[in-house]
Amino acid sequence: MTAERFARQSFLGADAEARVARVTVGVPGLGGGGSHIIQQLAHIGFQRYVLYDDDVVEESNLNRLVGAEARDALAETPKLHIAKMRILSLQPHAIIRGYACKWQEKPEPLRECQIVMGAVDCYRGRRELEIACRRYLMHYIDIGMDVHGDERPVIGGQIILSSPCSPCMTCMGFLTAEKLAAEAARYGNAGGRPQVVWPNGALASTAVGLAVDLVTGWTRKNRSYAYLVYDGNEGTLTPSKTLIGIEKYVCKHFGDTDLGDPVSIPL
Amino acid sequence: MDYPRAQTDELKPYCTKLSMFMEGGVPFFSLEGLRLPAGCEPQVCDALLCPVTRDNYPSRLYFSVKVKSLYDRNWNCENARIGEKNWFAFSWKVEGANLTLAQMLMAHLLGFTKEK
Amino acid sequence: MTVAIKMTGRLYDEIRRDLERPHPFAHERVGFVFGRIGTRDAGGKLVLLTRYHAIPDAQYIDDPTVSARIGPEAMTWAMQAVYHGRAAREGIFHIHMHGYAGETGMSKTDRREIPPMMPGFQSVGRDATHGIIILSLDHGSGWVCLPGDATLVPCGNIAVIGTEVKVFERGRTS
Numbered sequence: 368m369t370a371e372r373f374a375r376q377s378f379l380g381a382d383a384e385a386r387v388a389r390v391t392v393g394v395p396g397l398g399g400g401g402s403h404i405i406q407q408l409a410h411i412g413f414q415r416y417v418l419y420d421d422d423v424v425e426e427s428n429l430n431r432l433v434g435a436e437a438r439d440a441l442a443e444t445p446k447l448h449i450a451k452m453r454i455l456s457l458q459p460h461a462i463i464r465g466y467a468c469k470w471q472e473k474p475e476p477l478r479e480c481q482i483v484m485g486a487v488d489c490y491r492g493r494r495e496l497e498i499a500c501r502r503y504l505m506h507y508i509d510i511g512m513d514v515h516g517d518e519r520p521v522i523g524g525q526i527i528l529s530s531p532c533s534p535c536m537t538c539m540g541f542l543t544a545e546k547l548a549a550e551a552a553r554y555g556n557a558g559g560r561p562q563v564v565w566p567n568g569a570l571a572s573t574a575v576g577l578a579v580d581l582v583t584g585w586t587r588k589n590r591s592y593a594y595l596v597y598d599g600n601e602g603t604l605t606p607s608k609t610l611i612g613i614e615k616y617v618c619k620h621f622g623d624t625d626l627g628d629p630v631s632i633p634l
Numbered sequence: 635m636d637y638p639r640a641q642t643d644e645l646k647p648y649c650t651k652l653s654m655f656m657e658g659g660v661p662f663f664s665l666e667g668l669r670l671p672a673g674c675e676p677q678v679c680d681a682l683l684c685p686v687t688r689d690n691y692p693s694r695l696y697f698s699v700k701v702k703s704l705y706d707r708n709w710n711c712e713n714a715r716i717g718e719k720n721w722f723a724f725s726w727k728v729e730g731a732n733l734t735l736a737q738m739l740m741a742h743l744l745g746f747t748k749e750k
Numbered sequence: 751m752t753v754a755i756k757m758t759g760r761l762y763d764e765i766r767r768d769l770e771r772p773h774p775f776a777h778e779r780v781g782f783v784f785g786r787i788g789t790r791d792a793g794g795k796l797v798l799l800t801r802y803h804a805i806p807d808a809q810y811i812d813d814p815t816v817s818a819r820i821g822p823e824a825m826t827w828a829m830q831a832v833y834h835g836r837a838a839r840e841g842i843f844h845i846h847m848h849g850y851a852g853e854t855g856m857s858k859t860d861r862r863e864i865p866p867m868m869p870g871f872q873s874v875g876r877d878a879t880h881g882i883i884i885l886s887l888d889h890g891s892g893w894v895c896l897p898g899d900a901t902l903v904p905c906g907n908i909a910v911i912g913t914e915v916k917v918f919e920r921g922r923t924s
Binding site for chain 2: 469471472474491494495497498499501502537544547548549550551552619620621624625628629630631632633634
């Protein structure tokens with residue numbers, strides 16, 4: 368690999384490639400969102416990955432799973448394999464630790480990451496990932512999309528950055544007791560949710576941009592939290608109104624006692 | 635969040651070890667070796683009692699395993715990650731204000747022996 | 751046994767601001783930073799740093815033979831902090847800074863003076879992890895005593911989870 372490889376991203380800083388190469392990124396979930404994310408990370412030059420997915424390619428994934436081909440659906444290729452091949456085709460020396468399971472079944476490798484990029488499909492999953500990221504000090508970047516309405520479909524979504532010592536997803540008004548309660552009440556009735564490639568792409572690209580900024584600081588914004596609302600019908604990404612006034616807010620949901628392996632107080 | 639010593643002491647006879655931790659601002663009582671009602675399989679397992687409203691439940695009892703009991707229950711919470719462990723819970727709402735912790739625990743365990 | 755250290759960007763900045771302040775007579779400043787333990791893959795350990803204690807100027811001893819010497823008051827404070835942190839398994843790390851760039855290690859004086867503090871910390875905070883961190887202008891190195899083990903294990907890396915993310919790796923200069 369020559370210097371020419373990264374010539375077009377020199378604006379990220381003279382040592383950007385070295386910085387990016389040292390960071391370990393966790394991606395739990397390699398579906399429509401995760402597959403976009405890992406492809407872009409590999410393009411940019413990230414070398415260290417911790418990946419999780421216990422699923423295989425199905426025909427219904429082919430409308431959005433980056434890197435999957437028609438034959439993968441026939442062969443039921445594991446999504447983890449698709450992701451590994453995609454990364455290695457761009458970064459042959461990448462160090463990839465891949466686990467064909469949910470991250471909760473083997474959480475220890477994820478703790479070594481500095482950044483976790485999640486494209487999970489439920490609020491409870493997001494809450495659990497955020498708690499793990501706060502416990503083991505990792506930036507958490509979350510993306511998600513949904514399609515509402517039958518007569519006049521509306522595509523919505525979000526990109527969220529939740530960092531230690533900064534407002535969490537609850538502070539930012541994204542995770543609410545009402546959403547979690549409603550989701551719990553719907554358990555077993557979720558069904559196949561509509562998912563398409565272009566919103567995933569928009570969300571994943573912006574999320575990767577946040578990750579690159581966290582590592583290189585190229586925008587000089589020092590952004591430690593973000594909540595961008597995606598309007599797929601208008602094609603816009605705007606900061607959530609719930610962030611108004613949040614810069615003075617101190618997160619009450621996570622403190623020092625939430626760091627490291629849980630310590631129970633004997634009673 | 636503080637609970638009176640008298641209330642936490644009342645939980646002790648039901649388990650081999652009682653402790654407490656907070657996560658994301660929510661309190662959890664850890665009951666190691668909780669003895670389950672007759673007819674349950676296993677007879678003993680670890681459990682977490684969350685005494686505050688969370689996910690549409692006024693309180694909830696999580697188990698370290700899916701417990702078999704006299705009545706089939708809807709285990710609508712699987713592999714919930716709390717305190718860096720995975721937990722299971724069935725759908726069972728315990729209503730009533732001002733329950734003590736032990737009353738709450740008993741009301742949840744009734745879910746194994748009461749038809750509905 | 752592999753060990754890594756993580757801290758927030760906010761904590762790193764607080765530590766650097768304090769350690770870079772001039773002292774009336776010491777050439778270097780010293781502080782204590784606290785940490786909790788996390789389990790990583792294959793039995794390895796993570797140390798998550800929580801808070802920093804700046805040693806007051808008056809608690810240094812004027813000793814021209816060394817860059818910095820802290821007095822008994824500072825050590826008493828440290829021991830008491832370890833004692834109070836036992837329930838949370840919070841350990842203590844001696845931290846200071848070398849004023850040059852690149853990977854840094856313990857000087858001869860550091861090797862003589864700092865490791866002997868560890869047994870005392872371990873005897874008070876048996877279940878916690880204690881150790882030593884030395885920062886440079888653009889890097890950092892750490893050594894950790896795990897619970898029940900008097901050996902100082904070098905850390906594989908120190909990561910600063912801030913804006914920007916920094917990863918100081920053992921054996922690689924920044």
